[in-house]
Amino acid sequence: MSLNRYLLNIAYIGKPFRGAQLQVKRESCQPDPLTVQGRLEMALKVLNPCNEPIVVLSSRTDSGVHAINSTCHVDLYRRNGVNYEPKSVTFCLNKYFSAHDVPIRILKTYIVPETFHCRYNAISRTYLYRLIISKDNDTCSRSNNHFNYIPIEEWERSLFLCTDKFDMALMKETAKLFEGYHDYRSFMGKVLDRQKMTRRAIEYIKIINKEKTGYSHYSWPTLIDGPNPQNYVYLDIYMKSAGFLYKQVRRTVASLVAVAQGKVTIRDIKFMLEIPSRHSWCPQIKTLPAHGLYLCEVEYAREDLDTFRSTAEI
Structure with a gap:
């Protein structure tokens, strides 16, 4: 298995969500569909990784707040050892969001070092x-x-x-x-x-x-x-x-x-x-x-x- 950390540039409309970050303790493997984090984790399962995708957000926006360009990262394991192509990640996630009428869009996907952290490496937020x-x-x-x-x-x-x-x-x-x-x-x-x-x-x-x-x-x-x-x-x-x-x-x-x-x-x-x-x-x-x-x-x-x-x- 091959592990890669992916950085996603994301945009979303905040009205349907009760916040960006998971609001309850992660006691089960079921994502929270009422948060941006939860919806991202649900969409990532479409890629069929062999690990449970856990999304880390760079910013914890409140309920109702929108994002024009935020970021998050996620570690993904793939069974065949081949990396997910960033373009494929972007395409597959956006296809999922469109099909389910979820107001989230992936702007771009990057492969980043395993040491990179989207929140701690950020130097500013606007x-x-x-x-x-x-x-x-x-x-x-x-x-x-x-x-x-x-x-x-x-x-x-x-x-x-x-x-x-x-x-x-x-x-x-x-x-x-x-x-x-x-x-x-x-x-x-x-x-x-x-x-x-x-x-x-x-x-x-x-x-x-x-x-x-x-x-x-x-x-x-x-x-x-x-x-x-x-x-x-x-x-x-x-x-x-x-x-x-x-x-x-x-x-x-x-x-x-x-x-x-x-x-x-x-x-x-x-x-x-x-x-x-x-x-x-x-x-x-x-x-x-x-x-x-x-x-x-x-x-x-x-x-x-x-x-x-x-x-x-x-």
């Missing part, structure tokens, strides 16, 4: 939070009628806000406070045993106004009583770090939104950063929902990439 903000004061005053006109492809893919006040300049100014090395204990959802160390270094927070970069409104219907697409601001908020605490990204973006709406001040944000504690969290800030969050990229060192290229799609 997340995206998508916001669509109504600037129409009249629409905002008419309860939630504007939600009737949300393009279907944006439903539960972005967070929609209807607000008559949103200070973009103040939001960007506040984002700068989070960059660098800080103790982000105040921005954790809850204390987890595996995250006793709460200091992290955020490389950057980028806020991109897609309205100013020619974002297409092709999907908005032409309705007599519908909202004008030009009255909406489309924001992509990117955050990069070696690692994040539980719910840190969603609570950080929630803080930026609260400042922009005038619900809290920059002084409040500074207090949470300077006095890190779960008791420092401002109750006026509500953690943003998961459906607007995407894991965009998991980055590896150059020497790892060179190894991947030498064995990819052989």
Whole structure:
């Protein structure tokens, strides 16, 4: 038998899953179909390996969070001693997901050294939070009628806000406070045993106004009583770090939104950063929902990439 470790670049829509990682103790050989990990393990059985495939994820995304490009690795034994071709792994898994209507796709497959670990070898992770903000004061005053006109492809893919006040300049100014090395204990959802160390270094927070970069409104219907697409601001908020605490990204973006709406001040944000504690969290800030969050990229060192290229799609 021949053992190989395979690295998979994966994308998925998080809505059908209760999280990326297995939620219960592995007491049986049956994968958990309600997690991304479980579905991957079910699909890998199509390859008929002689071992039980155990998937290791590079990031533990929460229930409802999406991934544009995440990674995982798995060890596979093949009876005849011949390696699985990476292209065949990609094709077979995607065929399985399509046949079973599972919103997971394999972007690429690599053979990597047995010493490689997709989580521990990762040097950074980049997340995206998508916001669509109504600037129409009249629409905002008419309860939630504007939600009737949300393009279907944006439903539960972005967070929609209807607000008559949103200070973009103040939001960007506040984002700068989070960059660098800080103790982000105040921005954790809850204390987890595996995250006793709460200091992290955020490389950057980028806020991109897609309205100013020619974002297409092709999907908005032409309705007599519908909202004008030009009255909406489309924001992509990117955050990069070696690692994040539980719910840190969603609570950080929630803080930026609260400042922009005038619900809290920059002084409040500074207090949470300077006095890190779960008791420092401002109750006026509500953690943003998961459906607007995407894991965009998991980055590896150059020497790892060179190894991947030498064995990819052989």
